[in-house]
Amino acid sequence: MKLLNVSGAAAATLFLSLTTTACAGGDDKDDVGSGGGTIKIGIKYDQPGLSLKKPNGSFAGFDVDVATYIAKELGYQPDQIEFVETKSADRESALSRGDVQFIAATYSITDERKQRVAFAGPYLLAHxxxxxxxxxxxxxxxxxxxxxxxxxxxxxxxxxxxxxxxxxxxxxxxxxxxxxxxxxxxxxxxxxxxxxxxxxxxxxxxxxxxxxxxAGLQLSNENYGIGVKKGDSRTVDKINKALEKMVRDGSWGGAVIRHFGRAHYHFELAPKIGDIKS
Structure with a gap:
């Protein structure tokens, strides 16, 4: 199991050198959104470092950065994003109702949830x-x-x-x-x-x-995925491409360091799409 200790600029340099690779063929642009309208994304509002709504109404955290990056790859600018509070108990219902287009909210991929939700990712392996x-x-x-x-x-x-x-x-x-x-x-x-x-x-x-x-006990594997409405394989494919690009260009590693660095969090390297650790 490969782990890195996030503890400052040296770790940042090391991590980015491990995750950044040459990108052949240039950037692929998705046609979703086409620069018009807004996209609604489900997140948590109360998880510092992951997704937190600040007193001034802005949002910050690793999940927020991941969601914003995905939205950009789908054709949306930050001012076209509407973050919707999506609590754990309401995530599946919010997707099925169409309240949000996708959810990035420490959403662990499980067999039970896959009966009701489609998942892209995973984008983080937690424990x-x-x-x-x-x-x-x-x-x-x-x-x-x-x-x-x-x-x-x-x-x-x-x-x-x-x-x-x-x-x-x-x-x-x-x-x-x-x-x-x-x-x-x-x-x-x-x-x-x-x-x-x-x-x-x-x-x-x-x-x-x-x-x-x-403590570093690692009592379970939590494969965080992006929740999408069941059956929407097209959006899942687009989000998976965005996640792969986020890792390639170093944005994923930068977000981990930015939001967890002061905790000396022994995080795992970005998981491969579809690689679910049991």
């Missing part, structure tokens, strides 16, 4: 992990026994930790990951668990500089 305070003496999963472990209400992440490595961990369920992070900062909980990309996004925020660390 369930645990976030700790920087001075924590927890060094392996079993050390979580007897500790307070936080996740959001209804998530299976904390139970996964109990089932796999720490059956005696004390589960604390909060309504949002922001509350879990605040609890970790204050000492109310000892660890927070969900996808490492989400945890890294929080840890990379300026207000949390050097306060947290990822």
């Amino acid at each position: 369930q992990d645990v976030l700790l305070r920087a001075d924590s003496d927890i060094s392996e999963g079993t050390d979580l026994n007897g500790k307070n472990l936080c996740s959001v209400t209804g998530s299976t992440s904390a139970q996964n930790v109990k089932n796999k490595i720490a059956p005696k961990a004390h589960l604390k369920e909060y309504s949002s990951y922001s509350e879990c992070i605040a609890g970790l900062q204050s000492g109310a909980v000892d660890a927070v668990t969900t996808d490492d990309s989400i945890l890294a996004g929080f840890a990379a925020q300026k207000q949390y500089k050097d306060q947290f660390k990822l």
Whole structure:
């Protein structure tokens, strides 16, 4: 499993040298959109580092960058994009209703979801992990026994930790990951668990500089894909081409470094289209 540690300019140079390749034949331009109208894209509004709506109404994060790049390849400029908040429970319905053209929102590709949604990608391979305070003496999963472990209400992440490595961990369920992070900062909980990309996004925020660390447990493989309405193979093909181009020209690596760099996130190289890790 190839991993890189994002930790600054040197890592950026190394990563871009690994992901940038010569592009034969020039750029292919899609005719979708033709520069007119708008495109509606589903994202999360509350995931720092991935997709966050700022107080001024703008959006930032890795998923936002991926979505914007795809939209550009489909023929849309940034001012033609309408980002629509699409919560996890409503993603399939939003696509089937036509509320959005595609979704980029930490959307893991699963066999169950593929019954209702078409997926492009994957564009990021994440893993369930645990976030700790920087001075924590927890060094392996079993050390979580007897500790307070936080996740959001209804998530299976904390139970996964109990089932796999720490059956005696004390589960604390909060309504949002922001509350879990605040609890970790204050000492109310000892660890927070969900996808490492989400945890890294929080840890990379300026207000949390050097306060947290990822344990690197890799308890699952989460293949993030772009959700598209079931049966729309034409759009899936176009998005896959856009994702491949984003990796080739270095934009993918630059976005990872920009949004996760301060968290020293051990991210994996961009996955190949259609390569789903079980």
